[in-house]
Amino acid sequence: SGSGTVTATPESQDVEYLAPISIGGQSIVMDFDSGSSDLWVFSTQLSATAQKGHTNFDTTKSTTFKTMTGAAFSISYGDGSGAAGTVGTDTVNIGGATVTGQAIEVATAVSSSFVSDTNSNGLVGLAFSKLNTVSPTQQKTFFDNAMATLAQPVFTADLRKGAVGSYEFGNIDSTKFNGSLSWAAVNTTTGFWQFSNSKFSVGTGATTATDGTQAIADTGTTLMLASSAIVTAYYSQVSGAANDASAGGITFPCTATLPDLNVDVGGNYMALVRGDDINYAPVDSTGTTCFGGLQATTNDPQIWGDIMFKSQFVAFNGGNNSIGMAPHQ
Numbered sequence: 001s002g003s004g005t006v007t008a009t010p011e012s013q014d015v016e017y018l019a020p021i022s023i024g025g026q027s028i029v030m031d032f033d034s035g036s037s038d039l040w041v042f043s044t045q046l047s048a049t050a051q052k053g054h055t056n057f058d059t060t061k062s063t064t065f066k067t068m069t070g071a072a073f074s075i076s077y078g079d080g081s082g083a084a085g086t087v088g089t090d091t092v093n094i095g096g097a098t099v100t101g102q103a104i105e106v107a108t109a110v111s112s113s114f115v116s117d118t119n120s121n122g123l124v125g126l127a128f129s130k131l132n133t134v135s136p137t138q139q140k141t142f143f144d145n146a147m148a149t150l151a152q153p154v155f156t157a158d159l160r161k162g163a164v165g166s167y168e169f170g171n172i173d174s175t176k177f178n179g180s181l182s183w184a185a186v187n188t189t190t191g192f193w194q195f196s197n198s199k200f201s202v203g204t205g206a207t208t209a210t211d212g213t214q215a216i217a218d219t220g221t222t223l224m225l226a227s228s229a230i231v232t233a234y235y236s237q238v239s240g241a242a243n244d245a246s247a248g249g250i251t252f253p254c255t256a257t258l259p260d261l262n263v264d265v266g267g268n269y270m271a272l273v274r275g276d277d278i279n280y281a282p283v284d285s286t287g288t289t290c291f292g293g294l295q296a297t298t299n300d301p302q303i304w305g306d307i308m309f310k311s312q313f314v315a316f317n318g319g320n321n322s323i324g325m326a327p328h329q
C-alpha cells in the first residue's frame, strides 16, 4: 500500500545492489533483480554450511507465514547459479510498501556463489510474473502484488557507482534525475523489461543503426552486455583496448580516455552511458589494466545491467508497461 523507499547499497566493485526487506517481521538484505521474477530467501532449512554468515529466514518464527502445500521452486540464472526449495506466503514490507500473502520461496538448496556472497540473502525478482518458477501454480512478484495498492503502479532504480542509491515503489522522485523521463514501450512477451534498441553513437561520433536488436533493463546483472556492433565500435575509440582472455573480456589501460556511449531506448531517447561508468574495475593489483563495464553478448535481447543504471535513473511502469529513463541528478 502507499509507497516505499529503501536504500540500495552496492557490494564491493558494484557487483550487485542490496536492500533490506521485511518478511514476516524478519529483516533480510536482498538482491533486487529486474531480470528475474522469484522472491527467494536463505532459510534455516538450508544446511548449516550454506546458512553460515547469512541471515536465514525462519518460517517457524513468523506468526504470519503459511505453507503453500505441494509447491516448490527451482531457478537457474544465466551465470550458472541457482536455488531451489519450498514455498509459502507471508507479509513483505519494502520501505513501507506492504504486500500480505506474498509468495516466499524458502531455499533448501543454493549454489556455491550464493553461499559465498554473505552480503546477500536472496533475491527480490522484479521482472514479469510469467517468468516465476513456482510449480504447480506460478506466483506473482512483489511488484505485481503491490501494484494495485501503490500510489502509482511504478518502481524506480536509482543506482550509483560506488555509492548508495535507492529503490522506490509507488512513486517517482523527480529530484533524483535531470529534466524529464523519456518513456519507451516495453515488449512483455519475454517476461523481461524489454525494449527496442535501434541505434547508438560513441562519444561525439556519427549515429549507427543496429540491426533491430532489443535490450532488457536488468539490475541483477553487473555489467552492460551489448551487441558486438556496439561493443566493437565503442572500443575502436579506446586506445589499448583488446579482448583479454585471462581477464575474461575486453580490458584497456586504466589511464585510457573512455568516450560516452549513447544508446537508443525505444526509438525516441538516446540514453547516455558515461565513459567513466564504463571503466568497471582494475584487473590487477597495480591498477594498470582495467576491465570494461561494456562487454559483448550474442544474446538477443542484450542485457543492460548496472553499468547502464549508474548513468541513467530508471522507472518501471507496470500500469502501462513502459520504461522511463533520465540522467541521474
Ligand SMILES: N#Cc1c(N)n[nH]c1N1CCCC1
Residues within 6 Å of the ligand: 031, 033, 035, 036, 077, 078, 079, 080, 081, 123, 218, 219, 220, 221, 303
Ligand atoms: N546471470 C544472471 C542474472 C541476470 N541476468 N539477472 N540476474 C541474474 N542473477 C541474479 C542472481 C545471480 C545471477
